[in-house]
Amino acid sequence: MLWTEADTAARIAVPDAFADKHRRGVLGAIVGSERYPGAAVLGxxxxxxTGLGMVRLIAPRRVEDLVLARRPEVVTGDGRVEAWLVGSGQDARLRSPSLAATLHAALGSGAPIVLDAGALDLAAQAAGAAVVTPHHGELVRMLAHVGIETHADAVRGAPAEWAGRAAESFDAVVLLKGAESVVAAPDGSVIRLPPATHWLATAGSGDVLAGILGALVATHAGEVHADAARLAELAASAAVVHSLAAARASGGGPLVALDVAEAVPATIAALLAA
Incomplete structure (x- = not known):
C-alpha cells in the first residue's frame, strides 16, 4: 500500500485542553557521541x-551542552519515558561499557524503541516493540549478523523484499531509507512511501528522521503497547513528514538537515489543515 498525506495527518497527536508535558509524551534519547555530537542536536x-511534551537526553557532557545550547527545554538524565530513540550519532565499534549498559537498560524496559545508526546491531534484543531505520548499506550489515548475505545494489533494486526479510529476521518494523523508501512489518505487510526530494541526500537528514519518528512513537506509545502494528504506520508517517518538510525547506534548491527540522511545525500544520 502507498502511504498518503491523509494517512499521516491521522497519526498526528493534537493536544487537547487536558494536555500537559507528560500526557503529550516523553521521549528518552540516548543519542550522540564525542565524535558525532551534531546527531543529537538534530534528532x-x-x-x-514534531509535537511531544518533553525529551530526556542521556549523552556525554559535551553532547548535553551542545543540545542545551540549542534546546534549553531538554531535560538530562534518567526518568520516566514513554518511548526511546537510541543510536543516532554513535558507532557500535566504539561503544563503551557504560554506553552498552545504558542501551541495554532501554532495550529491556519494554517501552517502544527506535533504533538508528550505531544501535542497529541491537535490534533483536528489544523487549518491546521496535523499529529500525537503516539505509541500504546498514541493512546489508544487519542481515549479515543473521547469516543472510546480500549487497547494497541488491537491496536498492528490491527494497520491499529485503526490508521484509529483515523485519521477519529481527521481529521489528524496518524503515528502509533510500531513493525508494519502504516500511516493512514482521507480519509481512509493506508500506510504500512517496518519493522525496533528492536534495534530502545530505548529512544529518537521517538524524532528523529518527527524531521525528521518536516523537511520533512517544506520543502514541499507549497505542503501540496495545497493538504493535501501529509502529509501522508511525514509521511511514514520520517518513512522509520528513519528506514534506524537506520539500518545504528546499523550495527546489539545496538544504541542510537543520532546515528540515525547522520546517516540521509548518509541515504538520499544513497536514492538519488539509
Missing amino acids: VEAAHR
Whole structure:
C-alpha cells in the first residue's frame, strides 16, 4: 500500500485542553557521541518540533551542552519515558561499557524503541516493540549478523523484499531509507512511501528522521503497547513528514538537515489543515 498525506495527518497527536508535558509524551534519547555530537542536536530538535511534551537526553557532557545550547527545554538524565530513540550519532565499534549498559537498560524496559545508526546491531534484543531505520548499506550489515548475505545494489533494486526479510529476521518494523523508501512489518505487510526530494541526500537528514519518528512513537506509545502494528504506520508517517518538510525547506534548491527540522511545525500544520 502507498502511504498518503491523509494517512499521516491521522497519526498526528493534537493536544487537547487536558494536555500537559507528560500526557503529550516523553521521549528518552540516548543519542550522540564525542565524535558525532551534531546527531543529537538534530534528532532532539526534530523531536521537539514534531509535537511531544518533553525529551530526556542521556549523552556525554559535551553532547548535553551542545543540545542545551540549542534546546534549553531538554531535560538530562534518567526518568520516566514513554518511548526511546537510541543510536543516532554513535558507532557500535566504539561503544563503551557504560554506553552498552545504558542501551541495554532501554532495550529491556519494554517501552517502544527506535533504533538508528550505531544501535542497529541491537535490534533483536528489544523487549518491546521496535523499529529500525537503516539505509541500504546498514541493512546489508544487519542481515549479515543473521547469516543472510546480500549487497547494497541488491537491496536498492528490491527494497520491499529485503526490508521484509529483515523485519521477519529481527521481529521489528524496518524503515528502509533510500531513493525508494519502504516500511516493512514482521507480519509481512509493506508500506510504500512517496518519493522525496533528492536534495534530502545530505548529512544529518537521517538524524532528523529518527527524531521525528521518536516523537511520533512517544506520543502514541499507549497505542503501540496495545497493538504493535501501529509502529509501522508511525514509521511511514514520520517518513512522509520528513519528506514534506524537506520539500518545504528546499523550495527546489539545496538544504541542510537543520532546515528540515525547522520546517516540521509548518509541515504538520499544513497536514492538519488539509
